[in-house]
Amino acid sequence: MSIWKTNDPDVKKILYVQTHGEADPERTATPFFLATAAAAMDNEVAIYFTMNGPQCVAKGNGEKIVIPRKGGNGRELKFFIDQAVEMGVRLLVCQPSLDLHGYTMDDMIEGVEMIGGAAFNDMACDADAVIGF
C-alpha cells in the first residue's frame, strides 16, 4: 500500500524533496509554492523534508524564517506553508532527520506525517516526478 492516496491514473503524483532550513531562508519558500501550484492543478503532491528540511516545518519556525527580498519587506515562511497545506499538499518527515536536530514529532506543526526511507523510495518510484531542492 503506497503512501500516495490516489488510484486515478489521470492524477499525477509529484514529490518534492526539501533539504534546506533555517540557515538558508532564501531556499525555503520555493518548494512550498511550487507544490501549491501543482496541487492547484489537481495533482497529488507531497514534500519530503530531510537533512535540514524539518526545520521548515518545526513549530515556530514558520514565523521565524523570513524569506528575504531585495529592498526589504520579506515574507514569513508561514504564509507559504499555510497556502500549501490549504491546497492539500502533504508534509512528510523521517526520523533520522528529526534526530539530527533533536526534534520529536511534537516539535512539528500540525499535519506533518512521519515516513521512513523505504516508504520515501517507494513513493519516488511511484511518482510522476520527483523534484529536489
Added chain:
Amino acid sequence: MMDVIKEDQVLDCSGMLCPMPVVKTSKAIKTLEVGQVLKMIATDPGAPPDMEAWSRQTGNELLRSMQDEGKFVFYIRRVK
C-alpha cells in the same frame, strides 16, 4: 472581430503573484457548474504560460487568453 464570450463569474487576480492566480482559479472553477465560464484577470507576467499549463493539466478549457489595457484576461470553461 472576436466572438464575445459571456462569463458566469469574474475573478480578479490583479496584483497577485505566482502561484496565487493559479490557486484562486483552481478554487473558483470548482464553484462553477460544468460548462460555465470563468473570466480571470491577472497582472502577473507568468500568468499566460501558467494558465495554459493549468488548463492542459486539469482538463478545463482555456477558451481565450488575451491582453487588455496591460492586464491579462483569460476565459476558462469548466469541463470536469
